[in-house]
Amino acid sequence: MSRRQPVSRPESTESGAPLSLLEVLRRSTRHLAASGSDTPRLDSELILAHALQVDRIDLYVQFERPLGELELALIRPLLAARAQGRPLSYLVGQREFFGLGFTVDARVLIPRPESELLVELALRLKPEAEAAADLGCGSGCLGISIAVNRPQLRCDLVDLDPGAAAVARQNVSRHHLESRVGVFEGRWAEALSGRGPYQLVVTNPPYVTTSEWERLQRSVRDFEPRLALDGGEDGLGPYRELLPQLPKVTAPGAMVLLEGDPRRLGGVERLARQVLPGAATRRHQDLSGRERVLEVRLP
Numbered sequence: 001m002s003r004r005q006p007v008s009r010p011e012s013t014e015s016g017a018p019l020s021l022l023e024v025l026r027r028s029t030r031h032l033a034a035s036g037s038d039t040p041r042l043d044s045e046l047i048l049a050h051a052l053q054v055d056r057i058d059l060y061v062q063f064e065r066p067l068g069e070l071e072l073a074l075i076r077p078l079l080a081a082r083a084q085g086r087p088l089s090y091l092v093g094q095r096e097f098f099g100l101g102f103t104v105d106a107r108v109l110i111p112r113p114e115s116e117l118l119v120e121l122a123l124r125l126k127p128e129a130e131a132a133a134d135l136g137c138g139s140g141c142l143g144i145s146i147a148v149n150r151p152q153l154r155c156d157l158v159d160l161d162p163g164a165a166a167v168a169r170q171n172v173s174r175h176h177l178e179s180r181v182g183v184f185e186g187r188w189a190e191a192l193s194g195r196g197p198y199q200l201v202v203t204n205p206p207y208v209t210t211s212e213w214e215r216l217q218r219s220v221r222d223f224e225p226r227l228a229l230d231g232g233e234d235g236l237g238p239y240r241e242l243l244p245q246l247p248k249v250t251a252p253g254a255m256v257l258l259e260g261d262p263r264r265l266g267g268v269e270r271l272a273r274q275v276l277p278g279a280a281t282r283r284h285q286d287l288s289g290r291e292r293v294l295e296v297r298l299p
């Protein structure tokens, strides 16, 4: 493997005196910057805070504190993994989404801030929904965020991958929603036959094309689940599969909110109009002004 780089690793000083927290933070930051992190200081702070089990802000009042060998032994493997590109959220096992904490690991896509738009739209446009479904739920961030903000709503979460469904179940218990949020394994709405009807369906399906997936940044392509990202040759395969299933599980006038790639949301819209005759559609922009969510109102 690579040669040791004493300046960039949190070892003890030459004199053998233990390093202060601040010095470890500085060396960690240099190490992560050199290995290509865009946010080396933030990453280092979050790794130290996680390893030392303190809030990030509390690091600042402990800068002078010497770190012992045991503490360094907790920090080193996390730094090494981050330097190899593993996303920070997987290292600390957490991600914030819509103001809520979600447990994540490599079995689920890390919730993205742009998906918060879908939750906002669901809460604003369909406040009266009694039953909702989140298809391809991953961590469960969409359905759970909606359910937390709508105390009367029942919500079913579906994922094809048993590992993802297991993470979603952890998040359902984490938010104490067991009595009204269920997790099912299967292909989109097929997993919900006999349940429903739903007035609201939300989904963030895999929508990256296979060739885009091959060119995604390393920290996404090599670490996040391909099943959650790769939408096939034209990035529309998952919509083709799930849209025709919707009439079977939805109530009249139901709202469907679909996240998509801004460059292809028009394609998703055409598909939805073909597959769901009589449906009205509208495209919504995310905070960076890109069309990100397609709203479909069923007849």
Ligand code: GLN
Binding pocket: 112, 204, 205, 206, 207, 208, 220, 228, 229, 230
């Ligand atoms: N927005 C994700 C990305 O940037 C893609 C999510 C998806 O395919 N559903 O990689």
